[in-house]
Amino acid sequence: MSSEEDKITRISIEPEKQSLLDHHTEKHFTAGEIVRDIILGVSDGLTVPFALAAGLSGANASSSIVLTAGIAEVAAGAISMGLGGYLAAKSEADHYAREMKREQEEIVAVPETEAAEVAEILAQYGIEPHEYSPVVNALRKNPQAWLDFMMRFELGLEKPDPRRAFQSAFTIAIAYVLGGFVPLFPYMFIPQALDAVLASVVITLIALFIFGYGKGHFTGSRPIRSAFETAFIGAIASAAAFCLAKVVQH
């Protein structure tokens, strides 16, 4: 809910009820985004370092080399996903600001066209001109509300929270590091990579199942199926890495 909407007098909903709804929606929205970022980071973090380590182990590298490659990859991946996600979010915020400015200019310069666009949006739902005209006219009299309406219903853009870019980047990066740590853990204690890889496979498959189950639970899809799908991706990725590493090594 944008702050512009907060300023608009709500006539039909009691203020206390509305503010409860707003608060509930905002909390729900942010919690959902944090969960999504954790899922994003852990998904790749559990899978790629695991596959890389397994591939190198199969190519007869030492645990030392596997750990070197693994930790380097986790750092690089966390930075790439984290910083990349941050810049992407900032870019979206800039995009929103630009679109809003343009929409604002159109409302001032060509109000008839903008009013026709509102009409078109509502007409798609089988609403007839005599039914939607009062709505169009109400919006025309309230430029701020009209702008919010166009941003939301014509362009489908939500006003981005400036703090979310940083939060999101940080969450994804940390999640990636924690995910990546799991498969690399055995290599820190078992000097023979071909021994360590067995422990790594067991630990990581269990982690993938648990994580996949949790992912399914949190996103409301079938947790058992999600657990198997997640473990499957890890298995495929490590099989591919294993085979390619052997091929490259001849």
Place this chain on the structure above:
Amino acid sequence: MSSEEDKITRISIEPEKQSLLDHHTEKHFTAGEIVRDIILGVSDGLTVPFALAAGLSGANASSSIVLTAGIAEVAAGAISMGLGGYLAAKSEADHYAREMKREQEEIVAVPETEAAEVAEILAQYGIEPHEYSPVVNALRKNPQAWLDFMMRFELGLEKPDPRRAFQSAFTIAIAYVLGGFVPLFPYMFIPQALDAVLASVVITLIALFIFGYGKGHFTGSRPIRSAFETAFIGAIASAAAFCLAKVVQH
């Protein structure tokens, strides 16, 4: 534009004009998503394999090991991002279907509540009951349109295209592979990793600048700034990988 909307008789817009608008919107929407997927894949593909290779080179690995690790990582990354993206898109499609079913049930079981929700959505824009009542009543008489309205304006969900999940996964995976190939290329011809890494740094920085510029151009943000930001992420990621690899190797 969903197929449900296509079926609704449009009273105020001529059919030919509407179908031109639909076609234009759909093409624009898909092209934007393909560009977004390419950006996603190439961003990480150019950065992580580059940083991994640079890190291992600095830790005195041979080009052979660097290539083994690099190619294994590219395969694992492409699979993780590609398959992961595919499953995420399927999960969103399932989510949409479930939400639509629930909304449909609510429209049948508690139409007064649903009508009040429509009222609440429009009231946020300063529209008064006597202005929005005809719209609410029009929707109540047209359950399919009402459902579409709730999906779009209450839940903010777009109907996902089932083909997009596969397209998206494929695009991201291929983009990652092509991105990853760039920094690894020198290691295929230069046996000394510490010589190959110089070529890799030069080639990859140039690629990051070009890609960052293109990214800025396509997303409508500042291309020069985007070029520097993208190269900067690559530099930071490889510096971190380089330092950590040295630390792990003692």
